[in-house]
Amino acid sequence: MVDGENVVATRLVLHLNGRETACEAAPDRPLLGVLREALQLTGTKYGCGEGQCGACTVLLDGRAVRSCTLTVGEVAGRTLTTIEGLASAEALHPVQQAFLDTEALQCGYCTAGMILATVALLQEHPQPTEAQILEALDSHLCRCGTYHRILRAVRRAAELLGAAR
Amino acid sequence: MTEDLLHEACDALYLPSLRRRGFLQAAGGLAVLCAVGPALGQADDPRRAEVGTWLRIDHDGSITVYSGKIECGQNIRTTLAQIVAEELAVDPTSLTLVLGDTDLVPWDAGTFGSQTTPRMMPILRDAAAAARAALLDLAAARWQVPATGLRLAAGQVREVGGPRQIGLGELVAGHQLLRRVGQAPATAPSDWRVAGQPQRKANGRDIVTGQQRYPSDIVRPGLLYGAVLRPPGWGAELTAVDLAPAQALPGVTAVRQGNFVGVAAPDSAAAAAALAALRPHWRPAAAAREAELWATLRPAPAATLQRNNVAAGLAQAAVTAASSYRVAYIAHVPLEPRAAVAEWSDGKLTVWTGTQRPFGVQQELQQAFGLTTAQVRVIQPDVGSGYGGKHTGEAALEAARLAQAAGRPVKVCWTREEEFQWAYARPAGVIDVLSGAAADGRLVAFEQHNHNSGPAGLKPPYAIEAQHTEFHRADSPLRQGSYRGLAGCANFFARESHLDELAHALRLDPLALRLRNTTDGRLRGVLEAAAERFGWAQTPPAGHGYGIACGYEKLSWVATCAEVTVRDGRIVVERLVTAFDCGAVINPDTVRNQIQGMHVQALGGALFEALHFADQQITNRWLSQYRVPRLRDIVPEEIVLLDRRDQPSVGAGETPLMAVAPAIANALFRATGQRLRDLPLRLPQ
Ligand code: FES
Numbered sequence: 001m002v003d004g005e006n007v008v009a010t011r012l013v014l015h016l017n018g019r020e021t022a023c024e025a026a027p028d029r030p031l032l033g034v035l036r037e038a039l040q041l042t043g044t045k046y047g048c049g050e051g052q053c054g055a056c057t058v059l060l061d062g063r064a065v066r067s068c069t070l071t072v073g074e075v076a077g078r079t080l081t082t083i084e085g086l087a088s089a090e091a092l093h094p095v096q097q098a099f100l101d102t103e104a105l106q107c108g109y110c111t112a113g114m115i116l117a118t119v120a121l122l123q124e125h126p127q128p129t130e131a132q133i134l135e136a137l138d139s140h141l142c143r144c145g146t147y148h149r150i151l152r153a154v155r156r157a158a159e160l161l162g163a164a165r
Numbered sequence: 166m167t168e169d170l171l172h173e174a175c176d177a178l179y180l181p182s183l184r185r186r187g188f189l190q191a192a193g194g195l196a197v198l199c200a201v202g203p204a205l206g207q208a209d210d211p212r213r214a215e216v217g218t219w220l221r222i223d224h225d226g227s228i229t230v231y232s233g234k235i236e237c238g239q240n241i242r243t244t245l246a247q248i249v250a251e252e253l254a255v256d257p258t259s260l261t262l263v264l265g266d267t268d269l270v271p272w273d274a275g276t277f278g279s280q281t282t283p284r285m286m287p288i289l290r291d292a293a294a295a296a297r298a299a300l301l302d303l304a305a306a307r308w309q310v311p312a313t314g315l316r317l318a319a320g321q322v323r324e325v326g327g328p329r330q331i332g333l334g335e336l337v338a339g340h341q342l343l344r345r346v347g348q349a350p351a352t353a354p355s356d357w358r359v360a361g362q363p364q365r366k367a368n369g370r371d372i373v374t375g376q377q378r379y380p381s382d383i384v385r386p387g388l389l390y391g392a393v394l395r396p397p398g399w400g401a402e403l404t405a406v407d408l409a410p411a412q413a414l415p416g417v418t419a420v421r422q423g424n425f426v427g428v429a430a431p432d433s434a435a436a437a438a439a440l441a442a443l444r445p446h447w448r449p450a451a452a453a454r455e456a457e458l459w460a461t462l463r464p465a466p467a468a469t470l471q472r473n474n475v476a477a478g479l480a481q482a483a484v485t486a487a488s489s490y491r492v493a494y495i496a497h498v499p500l501e502p503r504a505a506v507a508e509w510s511d512g513k514l515t516v517w518t519g520t521q522r523p524f525g526v527q528q529e530l531q532q533a534f535g536l537t538t539a540q541v542r543v544i545q546p547d548v549g550s551g552y553g554g555k556h557t558g559e560a561a562l563e564a565a566r567l568a569q570a571a572g573r574p575v576k577v578c579w580t581r582e583e584e585f586q587w588a589y590a591r592p593a594g595v596i597d598v599l600s601g602a603a604a605d606g607r608l609v610a611f612e613q614h615n616h617n618s619g620p621a622g623l624k625p626p627y628a629i630e631a632q633h634t635e636f637h638r639a640d641s642p643l644r645q646g647s648y649r650g651l652a653g654c655a656n657f658f659a660r661e662s663h664l665d666e667l668a669h670a671l672r673l674d675p676l677a678l679r680l681r682n683t684t685d686g687r688l689r690g691v692l693e694a695a696a697e698r699f700g701w702a703q704t705p706p707a708g709h710g711y712g713i714a715c716g717y718e719k720l721s722w723v724a725t726c727a728e729v730t731v732r733d734g735r736i737v738v739e740r741l742v743t744a745f746d747c748g749a750v751i752n753p754d755t756v757r758n759q760i761q762g763m764h765v766q767a768l769g770g771a772l773f774e775a776l777h778f779a780d781q782q783i784t785n786r787w788l789s790q791y792r793v794p795r796l797r798d799i800v801p802e803e804i805v806l807l808d809r810r811d812q813p814s815v816g817a818g819e820t821p822l823m824a825v826a827p828a829i830a831n832a833l834f835r836a837t838g839q840r841l842r843d844l845p846l847r848l849p850q
């Protein structure tokens with residue numbers, strides 16, 4: 001199939017949410033489109049397409065990245081986690097639980113990106129400082145303005161994760 | 166009880182429409198309490214008085230509530246459930262709310278103007294109260310006992326002090342009761358147990374796990390992805406385009422209807438490539454110039470100044486003031502841009518789309534395609550917010566056109582650029598205010614004219630005998646429309662800034678001036694509550710200023726205090742305190758969440774948001790070019806909710822936005838002596 005600049009679709013294998021997942025896509029396609037369309041993982045959202053809002057955040061080898069500015073070719077063979085892959089069968093991830101506990105959402109459209117960015121942040125800094133939180137989340141847009149609650153959710157998640165360790 | 170008669174009436178009236186409700190038949194058509202038909206007509210349809218229009222109980226005891234309102238983050242899926250659950254004594258999380266589906270819910274004008282709580286909530290509450298009475302009567306008849314000895318609890322009718330109990334599902338099996346909304350009294354807010362409490366978001370778990378399907382997430386079998394060719398600017402006319410290069414691409418359908426050109430393709434990248442293959446010719450429209458904006462919106466100061474008895478009032482004034490304020494065009498920037506999936510089947514069009522007016526979009530589609538109401542179904546999945554920016558059905562129309570041409574379902578998702586450029590803006594405006602006061606601060610004359618931005622919030626909340634307010638339409642160069650709070654932000658900004666100017670001229674404390682002119686007890690209530698929590702009486706730290714603003718709009722009262730300073734040439738808001746009175750509070754956590762969000766959103770309009778344009782285009786049409794409030798912008802805040810259990814509940818999603826900008830402008834004046842009269846507030850460099 002023809003795609004973008006006439007790059008022919010190839011078969012790519014993604015390590016996605018703990019599973020080997022094959023898809024047909026032109027390697028230069030933004031990962032976001034492939035996740036949402038070819039793989040029907042619509043939990044990852046489009047908000048700006050230029051790395052400015054964080055709605056499309058996924059974890060790549062454990063780090064928070066923007067799937068709208070990465071191509072699917074760049075991530076082939078590496079480990080990807082989307083919001084759908086975060087909870088285990090039995091329980092929510094502590095960060096998901098923390099967002100629920102603090103009701104850190106209104107429309108919820110930014111929430112998946114916020115949660116994944118928080119997971120990556122707390123992996124690196126289990127007890128993040130204000131500055132570290134700001135660095136991780138300032139480029140995530142919540143237009144509903146739930147930032148105060150998101151800060152609370154991050155702290156609550158740090159507690160939950162600390163208790164689980 | 167004439168149950169059989171009622172039953173018959175119910176059948177005769179409603180069975181035809183019941184048949185249209187597919188899932189009702191799946192439930193067997195039995196076991197339905199008060200089931201009536203969907204797609205009720207306009208506001209005067211007599212069926213709106215029937216309980217079953219709004220509520221049904223299935224044989225498994227499950228309760229479903231129907232409303233034409235939509236969920237866009239304001240949390241009505243939760244708060245409306247609380248109100249119904251209160252009457253039926255069930256867990257609110259056990260209810261299913263069907264919202265904004267034109268085939269299933271009663272007609273509704275739309276979700277805007279803070280109408281859900283004052284208008285929809287009482288209907289559902291009274292419907293649920295009538296259903297409760299009906300359930301008790303059913304059990305009373307079954308057991309041959311007086312209904313007064315029965316009560317509802319945990320999804321059952323129970324005999325008080327007796328052994329008998331029965332689940333709602335079993336109780337209603339085989340019955341269809343017709344009750345009228347309002348036939349039984351609802352629970353008084355003073356007796357609330359479920360309402361009036363914080364309640365977790367109904368679908369929160371789906372959201373945090375990524376399972377929630379927003380309009381842009383809808384997938385249908387055989388789905389194609391659509392994209393629309395946009396003109397180089399507003400008003401441009403398509404003079405020629407050859408569709409062949411797009412049509413030649415595999416799996417692509419290209420359509421032209423007048424100025425509309427769009428493509429449908431197997432994925433969004435292929436759709437973008439198909440558009441890129443086109444070489445359209447456009448004839449641009451004459452371009453409006455931003456430099457001429459203010460003169461366009463207000464060609465001359467309103468000739469009606471000093472109408473009514475305002476001139477006479479002014480003549481007695483010790484001090485008079487006249488000033489003019491301006492607010493910029495701003496964008497809603499809902500994080501989910503416009504999106505729609507359209508599907509045609511057997512002449513019927515179904516569209517899933519993000520809109521605050523599903524029935525309005527249904528009508529747009531009917532008109533565009535010459536269809537009847539029954540031939541168009543609009544389904545509004547909970548949407549990635551709107552803030553007044555999603556009243557229209559652009560993406561729905563585009564997807565429907567493409568789906569018709571392609572013969573398959575088509576999804577159209579607007580890009581952020583399209584959302585900035587082709588949606589509508591919050592109107593810009595020029596607002597003139599003129600007033601006079603006696604030496605003691607009593608307002609003796611007041612006049613306010615809003616040019617272009619709107620009449621909402623224009624009437625002052627103060628007791629002023631000689632007053633005149635007026636809205637003047639203008640020719641807006643930008644497409645403009647509704648925005649959270651409508652013109653409330655603009656008119657509050659002008660009036661409350663102006664009052665501060667008057668207070669300064671009178672050498673009066675801004676709070677004292679407001680209180681002197683306040684006879685409304687609830688306005689006084691929020692003013693005093695905000696001032697007290699803020700510590701208004703204290704002297705601000707050196708270089709800091711305090712500001713206050715207040716008002717009444719959409720049936721609620723608000724007052725905001727701000728502390729402001731200037732650091733490195735930038736306006737810094739140190740803290741915000743808002744007191745809010747929206748009557749009896751149904752879900753205090755939701756109201757707090759809303760006010761917190763509005764504190765943040767208001768900062769954008771107050772300090773940096775503004776759309777710019779040239780050559781018939783928005784020039785800052787990407788998020789990288791349009792500054793919105795970020796995490797780093799949040800300020801310490803406090804919120805005081807005046808939970809008035811003696812007053813009707815009203816909406817809480819708009820009014821708290823309105824007093825923030827003027828409170829900041831007023832505080833900035835106290836801090837620096839600079840009076841800024843334009844939003845966004847910008848210090849002269
Ligand atoms: S969509 Fe990727 S950052 Fe906004």
Ligand code: FES
Nearest residue numbers: 106108110142144
């Ligand atoms: S909750 Fe709506 S954008 Fe964050």
